[in-house]
Amino acid sequence: MPASPLDSAMFRELFGDAEAGRLFTDTAEVRAMLLVEGALAKAQGGLGVIPEVSAAFLHRACHEVQIDPAGLAAQTGNDAVCVPALVAATRKALEAPEHAQYLHWGATSQDIMDTALILRLRQALAICEARLVVTVTALGQLAQAHAGTPMTGRTYGQAATPTSFGAVVASWGMPLIRHLERLNELRPRLLTVSLSGAAGTLGAMGEKGPEVRAELARLLGLADPGASWHATRDGIAECAGWLAGVSATLGKLGEDLVTLTQSGIEEIALPTGGGSSTMPQKVNPVAPSLLVALARQAVGLNANVQGAAVHQAQRDATAWLVEWMSLPQLVLGTARGLAVALALAEGIAPRTDRMLETLEGGLGLIHAEALSFLLAREMPRPEAQAAVKALAKEARATGTPLAELAAQRWPGTDWAAALAPEAQLGQAPAEARAFAAMAAALPRPS
Structure with a gap:
């Protein structure tokens, strides 16, 4: 290596x-x-x-x-x-x-090197901004198309309640819109000349x-x-923090895609995958894994830059050298992550058949919360929760779907319709469409 x-x-x-x-x-x-x-x-x-x-x-x-x-x-x-x-x-x-x-x-040397750095950071941030906008646009279109597509929401790695694929996509894209806002805010503080002398x-x-x-x-x-910034590196530190934040958001996207392409889940199809030297069947989620790796690397690089902001006296060669070794790698890693995320945003496809299969499996226990709230209309909430908890235990013991047991226990309600995934999406479709609207309204970089 x-x-x-x-x-x-x-x-x-x-x-x-x-x-x-x-x-x-x-x-x-x-x-x-x-x-x-x-x-x-x-x-x-x-x-x-x-x-x-x-x-x-x-x-x-x-x-x-x-x-x-x-x-x-x-x-x-x-x-x-x-x-x-x-x-x-x-x-x-x-x-x-x-x-x-x-x-x-x-x-002095630092005047020339710092100003030259800022000139190059200006171009690098423009590259990142352009990729961010196109990525968000692609995610917005995906969120709009699948705002009401039900899928399993997961917490602690377990099925929780239904959500929509569009809402999941919005959770990837909304932070990127906020990163664009932060970029516009930090630019005036970062893009300054350095000319201060010895x-x-x-x-x-x-x-x-x-x-x-x-x-x-x-x-x-x-x-x-209007002043020297030889030893006051808050602008550089803010830039590094922004880069690390973008990388972290892309890492979240990567982690979710690794999970959703996992054997046994397979709810997402990637545009490309990697092969194995020995297992012919493998199509590895290389691009999502790279996003996660780059995000984790960005944490360490950003820590170095933040530490280098602690400068001694009027100039500090030691801290400056640490900055040189860390900031360029952080810039390039973030830019690479954005290129990978853009390709994924434009190419990933939900496997709605698998999403529905997952929702319909597991004896319908993913609808337990919804059932408890429906019952709470007729009985105190603690009693409803206790009743559904007992019913879930019975479902696991007998292999009987939750909706079927509910129909036996409380007849007269179409529990299959009441516990359908589409009826339990809550604000997920609205959040997906709100993100899609924001993404469509983004100004394009000049």
Whole structure:
């Protein structure tokens, strides 16, 4: 097993996400950092912090220069940050020392790396948002189509009372709608530039520092935080929490699908399945299992990022390094989970025959609660519960269906109709249709 299965040549089709993965390569990071350096020079040139002619040269050159990330490895291994090596390599490549001297003027490594990270997180979150919307749309259509399709509701792994498949689908989709709402709320807090200088004071830029930061934000399409966030990582931590929350919701979807495709239940058909090396009959629920695994992995990665939010003093290299090792994996795992969930949402199909068979099996004991409430109209509730509990025991002992025993004990009522699954769905169909309406009304990402 490779150290990072997310970009493994062998495991990339299982764990990897090519679209999001392109944002977290060495090349992507170098390009993003050079974009920040070029925008910083342009902002400083326009405000007279550095010569305007040098600013124009640097802005253009940072878009054109090619820096090999591998060439930065030795110095990065020594410095722990890659920006000193990048700045040195870029100055050398430009072959214009009179202009190159102004590259990275008054900034610090964390300014460049954090802002470059935010640029890539912006794109990654856009990918996640687009997949979320399409997934919710597909789930909404499924919920609408099966709002009144009865199935067994389960608690503690046991049959409880009837529900509808549409309501189950809504339970998968409603949290995803809330995650979309949370994403819109966190974006303004997260998508900000970092420009604070060595100890967060912007001292090297003098009085022009705040103006430079505001102009840098404008040029990059980000917000100006108005202060340093070198050691205040609440925005990053909030983003990590959001990613972990999405993964957890997808993990719930995965867990339910593993259960519903289980041998002996088989109430859901998956669009695809995995094979076994030795058992020809196996069609394993690989995609749902992957969602569960990614959700559990996200818990640990998120814990690392939350712990890394405890920064020491004005800058903390130790906490920052933990963030580097955890956040990209969390982003890519969540993106992969969303791609898997989207394929499932568009391809899963309920096996209504099996759902009905399960409901009709078990001697009809799934209707015990409904029977007790119907009887409670004629007798005190405790007596009704005791009577039904005794009847359930008799059903198990004699193999007689609950509705048949009820007809013998309390004749004159069509208990078969009263205890039909369709009569016991409660608010399940309404919840399914309400979710479907919300899903259909979602705005599409631009």
